[in-house]
Amino acid sequence: MKYISTRGQAPELSFEDAMLTGLARDGGLYVPEDVPTLTKAEIADMAGLSYEEIAYRVMRPFVGDSFGDDEFRGLIQKAYAGFAHDARAPLKQLAPNHFLLELFHGPTLAFKDFAMQLIGQMFQAALTKRGQRIVIVGATSGDTGSAAIEAFKGLDNVDVFIMFPEGRVSEVQRRQMTTPSENNVHALAVKGDFDDCQARLKDMFNDHAFRDEVGLAGVNSINWGRVLAQVVYYFSSAVSLGAPHREVSFTVPTGNFGDIFAGYIAKKMGLPIKELVIATNQNDILHRTMETGAYTKEGVSPSISPSMDIQVSSNFERALFDAYGRDGDAIRSVMNDLSESGSFSISQGAMEALREQFTSGRVSEEETSETIKDMLTRTGEVLCPHSAIGARIGDANLSEVPMITLATAHPAKFPAAVKDACGVDVGLPAHMADLFERSERVTPVANDLTALTSLIRERLKK
Numbered sequence: 001m002k003y004i005s006t007r008g009q010a011p012e013l014s015f016e017d018a019m020l021t022g023l024a025r026d027g028g029l030y031v032p033e034d035v036p037t038l039t040k041a042e043i044a045d046m047a048g049l050s051y052e053e054i055a056y057r058v059m060r061p062f063v064g065d066s067f068g069d070d071e072f073r074g075l076i077q078k079a080y081a082g083f084a085h086d087a088r089a090p091l092k093q094l095a096p097n098h099f100l101l102e103l104f105h106g107p108t109l110a111f112k113d114f115a116m117q118l119i120g121q122m123f124q125a126a127l128t129k130r131g132q133r134i135v136i137v138g139a140t141s142g143d144t145g146s147a148a149i150e151a152f153k154g155l156d157n158v159d160v161f162i163m164f165p166e167g168r169v170s171e172v173q174r175r176q177m178t179t180p181s182e183n184n185v186h187a188l189a190v191k192g193d194f195d196d197c198q199a200r201l202k203d204m205f206n207d208h209a210f211r212d213e214v215g216l217a218g219v220n221s222i223n224w225g226r227v228l229a230q231v232v233y234y235f236s237s238a239v240s241l242g243a244p245h246r247e248v249s250f251t252v253p254t255g256n257f258g259d260i261f262a263g264y265i266a267k268k269m270g271l272p273i274k275e276l277v278i279a280t281n282q283n284d285i286l287h288r289t290m291e292t293g294a295y296t297k298e299g300v301s302p303s304i305s306p307s308m309d310i311q312v313s314s315n316f317e318r319a320l321f322d323a324y325g326r327d328g329d330a331i332r333s334v335m336n337d338l339s340e341s342g343s344f345s346i347s348q349g350a351m352e353a354l355r356e357q358f359t360s361g362r363v364s365e366e367e368t369s370e371t372i373k374d375m376l377t378r379t380g381e382v383l384c385p386h387s388a389i390g391a392r393i394g395d396a397n398l399s400e401v402p403m404i405t406l407a408t409a410h411p412a413k414f415p416a417a418v419k420d421a422c423g424v425d426v427g428l429p430a431h432m433a434d435l436f437e438r439s440e441r442v443t444p445v446a447n448d449l450t451a452l453t454s455l456i457r458e459r460l461k462k
């Protein structure tokens, strides 16, 4: 299995190399050269299997010879052993044809744990084999950062630097990143928004001298391994509702487009998905793009669903690559337009291809709060604001096909927004009960590449 860049000018890599490389050297994102498919019988056979076994069967074809069969099974077992729910990703019924996929039973209470816990295991195995040391730099709007720190803290051969937008994540999210005491963890509060953090991250990868000097690696959804691990719960949930004999639809609270892109991969692999619905908050660039065919950046407005406060949606490039018939030149051209003018137009053919795969909706701040309250009344579920955005758009897209809405974070990560919306105080789980008493370590830093690379170099000398 080979991985190629969306911009067509970087070397082809194996799974392990693509995972450890992060951003392709031409600025693009790695994708599999061909997406393997599973037969109807292979999908049907997943019924009743453990999450771990489904994970193995879904991901195995993508991994090639990077890991042996038993080794890969072992890594998967270890990755999910710490989850607080036996099903790992349980489904709850919200209405007759509407289901909630709870993805927040991992250690940091967000869907990011599904991929990050596994990537942590895969990185360790690969680095030990190679005798290699790396520096992970990540950009976060709140959840990727805490999941990455949890997965990599205390490891000898890894330093983890996480950039988050100062003042724009919830207090629980910030404390999850700033309270770990391990010396290899560095939380950086950047003066800017998430898009700035992600842009600086890509600048670091595009600075080849810096990248090679420090051994830069990425654990954002830039990393194909992240997307791959997220494909699994589309299979586990769909199969439990009758796939492949029955179609299902998914609504996905969306920001950086990694999670819904994983759903698109599941569909390409043969899972019978009818609709993939992009649910955005007021930072609705993806919804506007689906409506108009023009991808146009506007400023990011802070919202009560801060993890989705994103305007430059990194993985949309992967979807565009397919929509443009895997034409790397076309992707380089639209991405140049985006960096030069903050906007690009999508060709009619590519837009048709995107609309065949995705629909979309937008939820305002008021509607998000209203939905948290309404869902509590109708279903007894307390939803986080991101999941509420999904549930509202999921409701609006109900049909004869079961709709599965992804619940991407635990409400305890956003206590103020939840309390304001429905009056409920959601307590933290036992392993985080003293989060507010732990001391914080955080370094404020300018939204500036040189300031960031100098700081990283300084820390690595110590």
Ligand SMILES: Cc1ncc(COP(=O)(O)O)c(C=O)c1O
Pocket (backbone or CB within 6 Å): 110, 142, 143, 144, 221, 253, 254, 255, 256, 257, 258, 259, 260, 307, 308, 386, 387, 408, 409
């Ligand atoms: C809680 C939550 N919901 C939704 C999203 C959006 O997911 P994606 O960036 O994969 O589109 C994020 C951030 O990634 C998140 O942390």
Ligand SMILES: N[C@@H](CCOP(=O)(O)O)C(=O)O
Pocket (backbone or CB within 6 Å): 139, 140, 141, 142, 143, 144, 145, 219, 220, 221, 222, 255, 256, 258, 307, 308, 314
């Ligand atoms: N919402 C994310 C933003 C980064 O997304 P990623 O999937 O590319 O890591 C966050 O919570 O950090």
